[in-house]
Amino acid sequence: MCGIGGLLLAPPGPVKPEWMQPFLHHLEHRGPDDSGWLSFHRGKLDRGRDIPNDLLASVALFHRRLSILDLSEAGWQPMGTPDGRYWIVFNGEIYNYLELREELEALGHRFQSRSDTEVLLAAFAEWGPQCLTRLIGMFAFVILDVKKRTLFLARDFFGIKPLYYACWQEGFAFASEIRPLLELPSVKRLVNAQRLFDYLRSGITDHGGETFFAHVQQLPAAQYMEVSLDDPGSPEPVRYWQVDLNQKADLSFDKAAEQLRDLFLESVRLHLRSDVPVGAALSGGIDSSSIVAVMRLLDPDLVIHSFSYIADDPNFSEERWVDVAGRAARVVVHKVRTTSEELVDDLDRLIGVQGEPFGSTSMYAQNRIFQKARETGIKVMLDGQGADELLGGYYNYLGARVGSLLRQGRWAKAIKLSHAASRLPGAPGSGTLARGLGFLVPSNLKDPLRHLLGRDHHPAWLNASWFSERGVNGSSLNEHQGNELLKHELYLTLTQTSLPQLLHYEDRNSMAFSIESRVPFLTPPLVNFLFALPEEYVIAGDGTTKAVFRQAMRGIVPDAILDRRDKMGFPTPERNWLLSARSWVNRVLESESAAQVPAIDIGRAQAEWAQIVQGSMQYDSRVWRWVNMILWVQKFAVRVE
Numbered sequence: 001m002c003g004i005g006g007l008l009l010a011p012p013g014p015v016k017p018e019w020m021q022p023f024l025h026h027l028e029h030r031g032p033d034d035s036g037w038l039s040f041h042r043g044k045l046d047r048g049r050d051i052p053n054d055l056l057a058s059v060a061l062f063h064r065r066l067s068i069l070d071l072s073e074a075g076w077q078p079m080g081t082p083d084g085r086y087w088i089v090f091n092g093e094i095y096n097y098l099e100l101r102e103e104l105e106a107l108g109h110r111f112q113s114r115s116d117t118e119v120l121l122a123a124f125a126e127w128g129p130q131c132l133t134r135l136i137g138m139f140a141f142v143i144l145d146v147k148k149r150t151l152f153l154a155r156d157f158f159g160i161k162p163l164y165y166a167c168w169q170e171g172f173a174f175a176s177e178i179r180p181l182l183e184l185p186s187v188k189r190l191v192n193a194q195r196l197f198d199y200l201r202s203g204i205t206d207h208g209g210e211t212f213f214a215h216v217q218q219l220p221a222a223q224y225m226e227v228s229l230d231d232p233g234s235p236e237p238v239r240y241w242q243v244d245l246n247q248k249a250d251l252s253f254d255k256a257a258e259q260l261r262d263l264f265l266e267s268v269r270l271h272l273r274s275d276v277p278v279g280a281a282l283s284g285g286i287d288s289s290s291i292v293a294v295m296r297l298l299d300p301d302l303v304i305h306s307f308s309y310i311a312d313d314p315n316f317s318e319e320r321w322v323d324v325a326g327r328a329a330r331v332v333v334h335k336v337r338t339t340s341e342e343l344v345d346d347l348d349r350l351i352g353v354q355g356e357p358f359g360s361t362s363m364y365a366q367n368r369i370f371q372k373a374r375e376t377g378i379k380v381m382l383d384g385q386g387a388d389e390l391l392g393g394y395y396n397y398l399g400a401r402v403g404s405l406l407r408q409g410r411w412a413k414a415i416k417l418s419h420a421a422s423r424l425p426g427a428p429g430s431g432t433l434a435r436g437l438g439f440l441v442p443s444n445l446k447d448p449l450r451h452l453l454g455r456d457h458h459p460a461w462l463n464a465s466w467f468s469e470r471g472v473n474g475s476s477l478n479e480h481q482g483n484e485l486l487k488h489e490l491y492l493t494l495t496q497t498s499l500p501q502l503l504h505y506e507d508r509n510s511m512a513f514s515i516e517s518r519v520p521f522l523t524p525p526l527v528n529f530l531f532a533l534p535e536e537y538v539i540a541g542d543g544t545t546k547a548v549f550r551q552a553m554r555g556i557v558p559d560a561i562l563d564r565r566d567k568m569g570f571p572t573p574e575r576n577w578l579l580s581a582r583s584w585v586n587r588v589l590e591s592e593s594a595a596q597v598p599a600i601d602i603g604r605a606q607a608e609w610a611q612i613v614q615g616s617m618q619y620d621s622r623v624w625r626w627v628n629m630i631l632w633v634q635k636f637a638v639r640v641e
Helices: 017-026 097-106 116-134 193-202 253-271 286-298 319-329 340-354 362-376 387-391 396-407 411-422 431-438 443-452 464-469 485-495 498-511 524-531 547-552 574-580 582-589 602-614 622-635
Strands: 002-014 034-041 044-048 056-065 086-094 137-145 150-155 164-168 171-175 223-228 278-281 305-309 332-336 380-382 516-518
Touching (some): 002 017, 002 086, 017 034, 017 056, 034 086, 086 116, 116 150, 253 286, 253 524, 253 547, 286 387, 305 362, 340 362, 387 498, 396 411, 485 524, 602 622
Parallel strands (some): 278 305, 278 380, 305 332, 380 516
Antiparallel strands (some): 002 171, 034 056, 137 150, 150 223
């Protein structure tokens, strides 16, 4: 787990110190244990730790190391193959590296380290881009091929690890985070209007190949890209893997639960491979409780530290469930509590950590969890991200399942499910049926219907004309297809909406404290298996979400947790926090920075906030998005033009 970056100069020439230093400086938190660089110029390779001021290069690679596997000098990067053809900078972990190493040794490869980096490099030398589908892990890596004169960039199946790039006046550049790229000349800090609209209107923050910065791209999940050293041009990403939505598993419910149990245990086993202490995030929900329970099952003697956010508001607190899961798995439970005052004090730092606007104050609670883990000496954490998107964990998925039944003509089952859903704790009641019906509305009728319901696509506080002038008239997200609407809703949240942004937040929050966060629900074998199951295995007819996974964990996780029917997610008392900090919110909305953001009708926003404070208007997360966006523009000197 590390930070990587690089510059490609076309034509080759001197690499100015002011171009290089930001890569090592701004990525230090991602890899505080060591650093390294490599240059390639006119057939000659050089590398070291301290960057010389007179470096000449056609390519310069930079690496910050967080030592997790093979802590010795043998794991230092940039790392090359014995023949000197391939050189890699790598961020992530390959969990099945031992199995791949054995396979490669049988093919004649010899290894000098115990690192997964060397195995990945050998796998690429042996199989080329085809090696990617053999991997189980999270990764973003770049390989210099000095013979072919190319850079090969690749990102993992789900986008767990980030990889950004920019075409700039001197050539091409890439990095694990956006900030080093913004230091380069000609990489303008101009806002991407489409991404800004997706965020302000819908809270979507991370999907596809674009970012909030118009001049910075990201390599999408499950894609690779090859860049010529001689003509970097505008390289096009290539998809190497995607979920097979047409695959069907012919299994009984019990057999499916049994196979799912085996797959999940194997995934956690692989994710525990580490040469440093491993802990876990524990919310008290089914997903995180299952992870710590399986960790204990796999290693009865393992010392497990877990970390939990506990809300002071009893309406949001899951402390009871944290304690149940912690006692059952015999873990050392660490609890974190926060206040609105701490949020305000830490927000500038948090905006800098995230690099782009984020969806809610939950990200602050998560950030504090990783801070506590760092203080405890934990360097690797396991987390349950992805489970909700795979197993229908949120209540909005109930509407998608109802929509499936309606589209398939199974009206009686749809009505029965919506009625059952209305009795779930905290569920939207009759809204489940309405949401199900909403999935059947043709795309061209959705905006008129929203208008009739008073839910216009462009609320009054959003400057619709500003976006329209920039070619933005609606969301950039895809529509649902086919009769299995739940499966497509899960797929969209896995690839476009919910999961990409949650992985973004988790990566930045964990790496801010030099912690590697691992997500064992997100492996291709596990994901493909779950998408092949019938929808009723995911959401049962009585509204039980994660039905097949609950069954899979029987006997491992306490029944009290598996039988939970409420869904808390990772909530913070955001409304209460902002109301208690209302004078600070007022200052942000009345600031000079706010007045310089034409995408928002700031006068209307101020008026709506005043009504929320008075209690005459309902609070929702739009307030947080206003505040966060304004402060992000200020922090990064973003041009909203």
